Amino acid sequence: MLASIQQREDNADGLVHLLADSARFAGKPYAIMNGGTVASVSAFTSPSLGAWRKQHMVTSRMLLVIVGNVERDRVAKLVASTLGQLPHGDYHWTPPSAVIGSAGPAVLVDKRLPTNYLLGYYVGPPASSSDATALRIATAVIAGQLFTEVRSKRNLTYDVDAPFEERAITSGGLYVTTVFPDSTLRIMKHEQEYLKRVVVDQAQLRVIEMQFITEFFLRNETNAEQANQLARAQVYRGDYRFADRFEEEIRAVTPTAVQYVAQKYMRGFVWAYVGDTTRVSRELLETF
Numbered sequence: 001m002l003a004s005i006q007q008r009e010d011n012a013d014g015l016v017h018l019l020a021d022s023a024r025f026a027g028k029p030y031a032i033m034n035g036g037t038v039a040s041v042s043a044f045t046s047p048s049l050g051a052w053r054k055q056h057m058v059t060s061r062m063l064l065v066i067v068g069n070v071e072r073d074r075v076a077k078l079v080a081s082t083l084g085q086l087p088h089g090d091y092h093w094t095p096p097s098a099v100i101g102s103a104g105p106a107v108l109v110d111k112r113l114p115t116n117y118l119l120g121y122y123v124g125p126p127a128s129s130s131d132a133t134a135l136r137i138a139t140a141v142i143a144g145q146l147f148t149e150v151r152s153k154r155n156l157t158y159d160v161d162a163p164f165e166e167r168a169i170t171s172g173g174l175y176v177t178t179v180f181p182d183s184t185l186r187i188m189k190h191e192q193e194y195l196k197r198v199v200v201d202q203a204q205l206r207v208i209e210m211q212f213i214t215e216f217f218l219r220n221e222t223n224a225e226q227a228n229q230l231a232r233a234q235v236y237r238g239d240y241r242f243a244d245r246f247e248e249e250i251r252a253v254t255p256t257a258v259q260y261v262a263q264k265y266m267r268g269f270v271w272a273y274v275g276d277t278t279r280v281s282r283e284l285l286e287t288f
Contacts, residue, residue: 001041012274013177015109016117019272020173021165023107024121029096030167058089065231065240067223093235095126095168106271106285115177116275118185119163120288124170124265127236132170133249134257135265139164139172140208141200141258145191150176156184168236172265174288181273181280189287195262199255209250216246 009015018033025031062083066075106120125131143162150160157178165171174192178184219225226243233242269288273280 001036002038005035005038005041009109012111012113012117016119016272016274019107019109019274020119020121020270023104023272024123024171024270026104030169030171055089058087058091059083060089060091061093062086063231063234065227065234067227067230095236097169104270106273106282108277108280108282109272109274110277111274113275115179116181116273116279117177118181118271118273118275118280119173119175120269120271120285121165121171121173122266122269124164124172125261127166127168127170127232128238130249131257131261131264132166134253135170135172135261136164136166137205137208137212137250137253138195138258138262138266140212141204142174142191142195142262144208145195146174146176146188149187149191150178150184154183154187156180156187160184166232166236174269179279181275182284185280185284189284192262192266192288196259196266198259200258202255205253205255205258209253212250213247216250 008018022031022033064079064083124135139162143160146160146162150156151158157176160176160178161174163173163175165173174188176184176188220229229243229246230240234240267288269285271285271288273285
């Protein structure tokens, strides 16, 4: 585990993702590194792990989702004789707060690399909000615009994206790897502001929605992904039945809804940058 933690900085792309998420959610649960830190892992002892197991290995912290050709009665018997023997505990999960604060300082890591890595995140709505689906579509719209303007027309990158993070509190961002960070950032800023000013074309929106729906059904050809979708719906939205409403919710997104969520949530970015820090303007990053 320590070796894995110490190797985080060996991959610049992985490092910029780790830094961006941690910086944007500083002080919030999402800022916590899943794999731990050198300090936290080094502090593990047998007694502390035993205490952790006693507190956390309880059924009130568990969600069991089963998808497959198996009868419910058989599953119930198997669970009763295995996981059901664990203590229940008194844990009650609640989603973290989604306070949209002002943009914090960018995190810049100076590394002399063949290219530079930039990723900025903003906080979106809770997954239970109707805005979440519209924001998912809005990030896809701007991702397509960036691919056209940054990669295809100007050849400033081989990889540009507008990621959407689906958790109990959603988030979105802007990502690029480029040797010309300031020039690329200006284009990204322009495309983001354009999405806020201009209502997206209905025909373009329908194409994007159909892509989402097609990908959704392709992914759900596997039992594992069906279980994943059911679990996410239960934990993030409080009811596993929402997993069946994906297509309906995607089709309900309107052009004005896309513009609305862009205006409301695409602000307050916190950026992470890994590369030649002399080539990027901190002031430009802070305009997002």
